[in-house]
Amino acid sequence: GAVVSQHPSRVICKSGTSVKIECRSLDFQATTMFWYRQFPKQSLMLMATSNEGSKATYEQGVEKDKFLINHASLTLSTLTVTSAHPEDSSFYICSVSRLAGGLGEQYFGPGTRLTVT
Amino acid sequence: AQSVTQPDIHITVSEGASLELRCNYSYGATPYLFWYVQSPGQGLQLLLKYFSGDTLVQGIKGFEAEFKRSQSSFNLRKPSVHWSDAAEYFCAVGAGNQGGKLIFGQGTELSVKP
Numbered sequence: 363g364a365v366v367s368q369h370p371s372r373v374i375c376k377s378g379t380s381v382k383i384e385c386r387s388l389d390f391q392a393t394t395m396f397w398y399r400q401f402p403k404q405s406l407m408l409m410a411t412s413n414e415g416s417k418a419t420y421e422q423g424v425e426k427d428k429f430l431i432n433h434a435s436l437t438l439s440t441l442t443v444t445s446a447h448p449e450d451s452s453f454y455i456c457s458v459s460r461l462a463g464g465l466g467e468q469y470f471g472p473g474t475r476l477t478v479t
Numbered sequence: 480a481q482s483v484t485q486p487d488i489h490i491t492v493s494e495g496a497s498l499e500l501r502c503n504y505s506y507g508a509t510p511y512l513f514w515y516v517q518s519p520g521q522g523l524q525l526l527l528k529y530f531s532g533d534t535l536v537q538g539i540k541g542f543e544a545e546f547k548r549s550q551s552s553f554n555l556r557k558p559s560v561h562w563s564d565a566a567e568y569f570c571a572v573g574a575g576n577q578g579g580k581l582i583f584g585q586g587t588e589l590s591v592k593p
Binding site: 403406 | 513515520521522523524525528569579580581582583584585586588
């Protein structure tokens with residue numbers, strides 16, 4: 363498998379502030395990374411596909427101005443939750459794919475628990 | 480539209496008993512199919528995958544799954560469950576023509592009785 367890290371693992375922030383979550387592919391260069399959101403006891407919902415050097419592709423219903431994604435290098439993608447509100451509290455998970463376009467197997471990070479107070 | 484259904488939200492089995500977790504998918508073409516396991520506080524780990532070829536696929540930790548096109552199913556099985564198998568299990572379908580997007584089922588929580 364592949365090693366994917368996320369930082370921080372847990373974060374608590376106040377309503378109205380912004381939070382940045384990092385996703386790193388530690389042992390291979392990933393042209394495509396994915397960001398998911400998981401509510402308690404629920405499934406993973408794809409938020410966006412992050413492509414190195416280009417704009418992210420957001421899923422329907424996901425606010426791109428609220429969830430800013432930057433894939434600045436082949437090993438790092440960041441998700442910034444802007445002007446966070448309590449309803450943004452969730453578990454955010456990233457994944458990376460070895461293959462161009464994100465095809466095939468994805469390797470997942472351990473997730474980041476965001477709590478907005 | 481693609482979808483994945485895991486009919487069982489929670490299953491409890493005794494240690495040493497056999498296990499089958501159900502997964503049904505909806506997709507027009509031949510899908511890529513995956514089973515992932517998520518333990519508390521940990522990321523998703525791939526158990527096995529089906530892309531093509533032999534419809535019975537072997538995975539890690541003694542798991543296997545069988546792709547049945549006629550039933551649109553990809554059920555996960557294990558002949559003898561261990562206490563360490565207690566976790567959340569997710570079935571997912573991927574579409575090659577959609578840039579590798581994965582659609583996940585709702586998940587099945589497995590509890591193992593001693």
